[in-house]
Amino acid sequence: MGARSKARKRAVDVLYEADVRGADAVTLLAERVGSPDVPPVNDYTVTLVEGVTAHQARIDELITEHAEGWTLQRMPAVDRAVLRVGLYELLWAGDVPDAVAIDEAIELAKALSTDDSPRFVNGVLGRIAVIADQLRAVL
Template sequence: MSDSPAPRRGGQPGRRALRRRAVEILYEAAQRSLDPVTLLADRVGSTDADPVGDYTISLVEGVTANRERIDELLAEHAHGWSVDRMPPVDLSVLRVGVYELLWAADVPDPVAIDEAVGLARELSTDDSPRFVNGVLGRIGTIADRIRAVL
């Protein structure tokens, strides 16, 4: 999971690369038992690490600020899976996906789900895209109701 974000024309990484970077930071923080925002700050200030874009910062900070609610939703909609049992990469992908579904107003729901499925396909197991799609699809069907009470 250490590939650097692929730049688009003009040298700026695309949103998929920035999402991937957020997933990598969230995953690393979980594996090392670190606060994701602290790890993010280290990455932003480091000349050794890949650059961190504004959207990556927004995702990591947003997931961290809303993690309790995100994890409640994941536990409720991941039938047969507790958050503690989920593969760590899948959990990081799902957290970013739920954050984008519910708090990123500029990302349409189908795009948030498709991007998360794509990241699961790139970063995790063969079964992960279907799992991520199922969980986010269930949350997506009630996203408007959830957003109304956030």
Template sequence: MAARTKARKRAVDVLYEADLRGADPVELLRERISDVSPPVPDHAVRLVEGVAANNPRIDELIDRHARGWSLERLPDVDRAILRMAVYELLWAEDVPDAVVIDEAVELARALSTDDSPAYVNGVLGAILDAEVPTSS
């Protein structure tokens, strides 16, 4: 498994746990970093901190583009995957959009329901179409 793939999985784990516990994701991240084992990859730190810093905008975008579902009704793990991926799509300029979406879909396939990969793909595609300018 590639390093960034592992980092994304770790970021989703932290975001998911923080959401379930009603905890601050950055504080939970600090706890995980202090645990030392397994180590928290730098990219996971970047993702969790980025989601926390941009959470209101990220949640607004997910809520707007999650057709048929409110943010609160989404499966918890899907919400964590979408938050991480939206941050990476909009604020991580060193990662191609197609890679972000593919990785998020694969995480949904591995961690969530049978319907989640297609749903995550659709929400992220809609956000990408609406929020990321195309170069002409």
């Protein structure tokens, strides 16, 4: 697993924990960064957590619009975290190709969630990828 893939997984872990605990993800991450009890935090993990947090309202709005038949609250928390990271990379990370953002999110869903999650994540991010250029133009 590459450094960026590990950073994505760590970001999903932090976002998931923050979601479940009702905590602020950036604060939670800051606690991890200085802690001697946890492995060092990759800069890209920080970028992802801070980026998702900064754009979370818009990210959640887009997920809700494109998750056919699912509300955000009804989704498993890990799927929400994976979708948030994938969508952040899709729309705001200019150095990550769309296909890579989607593939990485699918791999995280395979590793961390249910058997149906990879297909669900692919569907949501795929629908958004079709209009990604239009969305980026108004961000």
